[in-house]
Ligand code: ADP
């Protein structure tokens with residue numbers, strides 16, 4: 001197990017990158033703490049696999065260094081890194097049995113047969129394939145193959161890190177939950193450094209202690225699920241995490257208040273954002289719907305009942321805004337205003353969160 005340090009790391013797939021846009025991975029400095037379970041979350045194409053492949057050694061970065069416990073591994077071959085990686089598209093040997101597939105990484109390392117048998121049995125149970133260990137992989141369904149691939153990543157106990165690149169894409173939701181639980185158990189039992197790549201926020205938030213959010217080749221925030229919910233560092237995090245995502249309102253700052261569509265919104269604190277595009281970010285959970293003259297003019301377009309609560313879709317200055325209302329909450333027929341719970345307001349300047357004056361970011 002190891003702490004993994006990324007130092008001034010960046011990667012371009014072009015031979016002579018010049019502009020920042022040429023980089024699939026923009027410059028990044030980060031420590032992956034030894035024994036921590038991370039989720040790497042972001043939409044398709046944002047650079048997640050690129051980052052993972054640099055850590056495992058499938059890709060040599062065009063800039064910067066990769067260190068394992070302080071030792072430079074940037075150019076070390078994959079085998080020397082002692083990392084288990086599971087890919088989005090399962091790599092399964094069709095002519096081998098499930099058992100042989102699972103045993104493969106251990107046989108390669110010349111582990112004694114009884115030890116191999118013990119671990120294969122255990123992992124077979126973890127992926128729910130005990131009954132199929134003797135079957136040939138050929139002819140198994142796509143989700144069975146993905147489980148085998150996952151199991152092969154879990155079978156070694158002596159690795160520096162476990163990297164999972166969207167490993168459960170074709171697995172049904174219930175089984176996904178089950179397998180994630182097994183991965184968490186594995187993490188609990190062995191304390192490997194784990195990085196789990198996904199574009200699914202629920203997967204990320206339920207798997208990891210820390211979520212690393214990527215957007216357009218950049219790490220925009222690293223935080224606990226709670227931090228990502230309460231204090232999104234970038235508007236993308238606010239919008240991408242949450243259901244529905246955070247609402248954004250163009251605003252002007254004046255002292256300790258803001259103006260949104262001509263209405264005054266008290267912030268209680270001053271923010272320094274001169275010369276930049278200012279927006280207020282408010283999650284639907286903190287939007288209140290009311291009547292009268294106080295607040296921002298709004299019109300209710302529709303109400304969606306989603307069981308535990310209602311999602312109210314409103315129109316504010318020609319744009320859709322979402323609010324979450326408790327199951328029993330009545331939406332007034334003449335609702336024409338929205339207001340915000342003050343603790344639920346974040347201020348953004350050019351898409352990055354600004355801390356109130358006198359408070360660390
Ligand atoms: P993700 O895993 O988040 O979907 P990737 O790391 O695969 O994203 O890709 C990041 C960016 O790099 C994308 O724009 C993608 O098109 C590009 N890219 C990925 N692999 C290659 C490659 N082998 N050659 C050229 N461009 C690539």
Ligand code: MG
Nearest residue numbers: 048049050165
């Ligand atoms: Mg990918």
